[in-house]
């Protein structure tokens with residue numbers, strides 16, 4: 143089973159060190175890890191660094207990956223471009239492409255069918271991407287990531303354009319993917335309730351630094367929400383032992399202006 147460990151990781155945008163000193167315990171396959179933090183904290187930067195899209199100090203250790211893995215690490219960016227020329231099916235099919243010698247196999251077709259079914263995309267499978275709504279496009283991006291069957295998934299706000307029903311469906315699917323494929327699934331989220339409900343662990347990034355990492359119910363506390371988001375909130379437990387964040391209305395202080 144795959145495990146991921148970050149060791150004193152940092153990331154540069156140009157010459158600016160935007161993220162630094164991120165060290166985690168082993169993040170095991172089979173679990174969902176929420177990555178939370180204020181706007182511009184460095185969540186996307188962390189994912190891009192892990193995906194090899196940014197330079198920086200430190201190490202990313204991925205152990206136990208299957209030798210034949212199609213893509214060990216797969217990153218779903220926040221902004222996904224719409225390609226008007228391809229249908230939904232074609233764009234998911236092309237996500238399976240390995241190299242120029244690739245030709246479609248039965249395994250490819252099975253993976254595509256499963257992904258389309260899992261995400262409820264069958265009714266739009268032959269529509270052009272350019273004709274889709276924002277939420278539909280986001281579902282296609284999620285499909286393009288899942289169909290590659292990676293062992294480490296980096297999902298950058300995958301539910302930001304989805305309605306409530308789809309948010310729950312997609313995050314439930316992420317848990318299933320983690321459990322059944324023994325994948326390590328990291329998801330950047332702004333909805334703290336989703337982190338409490340769906341994530342085994344939560345990492346908290348503030349101003350480019352990791353300020354907490356551990357079981358979601360231990361990490362997400364009123365004190366942390368006050369420290370990180372400057373809001374008064376309490377966590378109430380519901381019947382199944384899952385916490386809910388109740389915002390009491392008061393913003394404690396306005397957040398500091400963002401750095402340029």
Ligand SMILES: Nc1ncnc2c1ncn2[C@@H]1O[C@H](COP(=O)(O)OP(=O)(O)OP(=O)(O)O)[C@@H](O)[C@H]1O
Pocket residue numbers: 155156160179180181182183184185186187188401402
């Ligand atoms: N391409 C870029 N070039 C230069 N600086 C960048 C670039 N992308 C992001 N940054 C800066 O890096 C910092 C972290 O941004 P990042 O996108 O990682 O934040 P985030 O936590 O994902 O935010 P959000 O929740 O708003 O999506 C910010 O100060 C941002 O302005």
